Amino acid sequence: MSKSNQGVLIFALGGVGEIGKNMYVIQSDEDIVVIDAGLKFPEEEMLGIDMVIPDITYLEENREKVRGIIITHGHEDHIGGLSFFLKHLNVPVYATKLTLGLIEAKLKEAGILNETKRVLINSDSEITLGQMRATFFRVNHSIPDCVGVCLETPEGYIVHTGDFKFDQTPINNQYADIAKMAEIGDRGVLALLSDSTNAERPGFTGSERSVGAAIKDVFSKAPGRIVVSTFASNVHRIQQVVDAAVEFNRKITIIGRSMVNVVQISKDLGYLHAPDGIFLEPDEINKLPAEQVVILSTGSQGETMSALTRMARSAHRKMDILPGDTVIIAATPIPGNEKFVSRTVDQLYRIGADVIYGSSVHVSGHGSQEELRLMLNLMKPKYFIPIHGEYRMLRMHGILAEQVGVPAENIFLLDNGDTVEITGGKARYGPKVHSGNVLIDGLGVGDVGNIVLRDRKLLSQDGILVVVVTLSKQNGTILSGPDIISRGFVYVRESEELLDEANRLVTQTLTKCMEENVNEWSSLKNSVKDALGRYLYEQTRRRPMILPIIMEV
Template sequence: KLKEHKLLRESELVEINSNSNLKIGEMSVSFFKVTHSIPDCLGMVFHTPEGNIVHTGDFKFDLTPANNEHSDIHKMADIGKEGVLLLLSESTNAERPGLTPSEQMVGEHVETTFRKAERKVILSTFASNISRVQQVVDAAQKTNRKLALLGRSMVKVVAVAMERGYLTVPDGMLIDPHEINEMAPEKVAILCTGSQGEPLAALARLSTGNFRGVDILPEDTVIFAAGPIPGNERNVTSIVDNLFALGAKVIYGSGSTSGMHVSGHGYQEDLKLMLTLMKPKYFIPIHGEFRMLHHHRLLAESVGVEQGNTFIINNGDVVDIEHTIARQTRKIPVGNTYVDGGDVGNVGEFVLRDRKQLSEDGILMIVLTMSKAEGKLISEPDTISRGFVDSDFSELRRDVNRLTTKTVNELQEANRNQWNVMKKQIKKSIRQYVYTHTKKKPMIVPILIEI
């Protein structure tokens, strides 16, 4: 990502592993292995003069991980024995009872589906989930299928994973997309991006027939091997509908519904195990909606964390620790940083409001040509529209010009022909008229030309 955004040269990269120990001022940082859906995941321990602060990162406890990367439970227990002043632990699945299912379950379902499929199989998942990609490769090998990769990130991640030894792909298995149609469909599998309904990803383009050289045909099997992230459901549903319309067999849904996806985030029993191993004095649930944080706090209290020693905090909230006592104190300003060309962080609220209005209802510019000496209109106002759509704009334009002329004349009769007063009154009159007749609120911009 740094290379993609041309930031690699100005960045200092420090390679770490579970045995690393970094010194930062009066604080040091050590690490411990956790299991997640991507390789080499680590939790962190910040050794401070006040005590140890642990950040779990994303994790689950999987006793049979597909990538054989086990959580280092013994090291976690040792950290807990040493003493943990504060634990920050992820809360994504704090509402789900039980233990998170093992990733190996997905591999078994994928292989079974590959065997049963009578035509080509298209499977979409996160490119970063290397253990799942490996299981797809294994299923293709066991069912004598060639594998094609679609989607830029999938191609890049697979290449890097193979180069670094995280992914093993038999020689001759990978084929180029243009070779798909040259082979018997029952001998082909496709691994692609787009499991979250991204409009420009490979699966979305396949579902609309817009991926050059590759088509989804009736009786092809399409597998969503990833659950939709909250907020992506509508996009995913749209693609599923398109695939059914093409005649494909579609396997979608998470967990026990399809067996094609298990979470990389711990369920309630995983979270309770982490709390039990760490035995923190204070606890802050992180990484989740408020309800998830709330459920995680209740879990912490159920395994022994004192009720007054848990904090649910928002972005910007500060928890101070002094003499091993934690207190929520102040708040620092946080939020989005807006970038406008080369200007970073200086885009004001009014600019954003105007741009929002322009994007929704467009703009009406009313040009008035007036005599500088007499302060009277020389010609009829001219109304110009951009981004404002009305079924009969020519009639609306005549009415706006007529109303503008009337407003200017009335102000002149009342000796109130100052430009700033005239501008405000024109905007007010035209805004009311346009909304009454169109129910739209375009930006109104009077422009004065004095001759």
């Protein structure tokens, strides 16, 4: 390993101070290596936004240095921003087999599959990225084929754990490479970037296998059809559903596009083992007796348009939930989705289905405090940068690091864009780099920002009133209108008096302006807006958006 005093910069363009849109960057004088390119689901106040991805302006400005992007695993918060990234920075993508399978489906959809250089890696790979060299170690998580990254930089080894837990009884015997991690630690780790998602949770996270046992228990007792809803990407869990179906002589049908896709890809790539003929189309499975049926579906988050929710509302084209069905919701709600999941559970009970949900049929994919301490003890890093979590999680992860002996001054809590600069083995906060949210709404990328969102918020609260008047070019008299059209404000039929009075007020305001020779349009419009706004607020305590439109002919 070449040691020098060039210095290394470590920062996140997404993933710290938030859950989602993970993107971490390690930069030496000559080279930039990017790890992950995820998306985030919009916050409540991002009305109408479909998803959020990292702003990569900084990388575009330094494009000649970017040697490649390493993807640690195939979850949306790690690959969901990759197409956008690659459209702007056509660099090689390094990923394991299943991850690459999932990525390729995305690149195909985005129409950039062929022009993208994809490099298949496994946990034994060594890749060269300019002056830097990356090796990998296998970790456990809620999707197969996850790796952590050990990056040899001019300053020393920098380790990025990826998302991880330590599962002592993993599905498909995908054991975590503990020995390799220990070896890396013994060689000396300059800085560790480690997953903080469950830093607030004491103890150890349960093994995925415990969910399999709970699922089998339900299968052994369910009198009729069984519906299992889980994250499409949780191939281990899907494997356990398949195993249970085999054991209890049931066939499986899959409902929900993402589930169909993931099952197909993981079967093709050898990550899901299922006997021939176990998967049936919905109309075929409907011919079987109830006790031979499993319905595997998306919708574990109670999303309005998801398969489970639509089946529960009898609004799915191909499948209904029926009285006597047993529904397993094998997932916990992502923060913010609690109410949607509860609603779905209520709906299922109302139909007369039995519902199994909660901690017995789900374990997290992220390690709890003991596992985070174990990782720290294996890696024995000089510097520690907790990543992948809200601020309180990063903070708690920092406390855990202190507890296992990392000095407080060697722990760096970052916001997106904050940098840690390591020169000559010494780390300190460096200059901030540009970072931010790119909002995606439909096909639009970045054409919706704060002003548009503020308008949507206003519109959503009290609606809009459009006031249209046509004035004469000659003498400024009102030729037509004022017409007031409202949407999302009040029931027009119930509020005729209010709107009539509003109309009179606009006429009066305009007439007064004319008399006073106010004829700048912006002044006219503001006068109408102010007078009408004041009146409506007095009468209704609402502040609809008011859009005066004055035409001249």
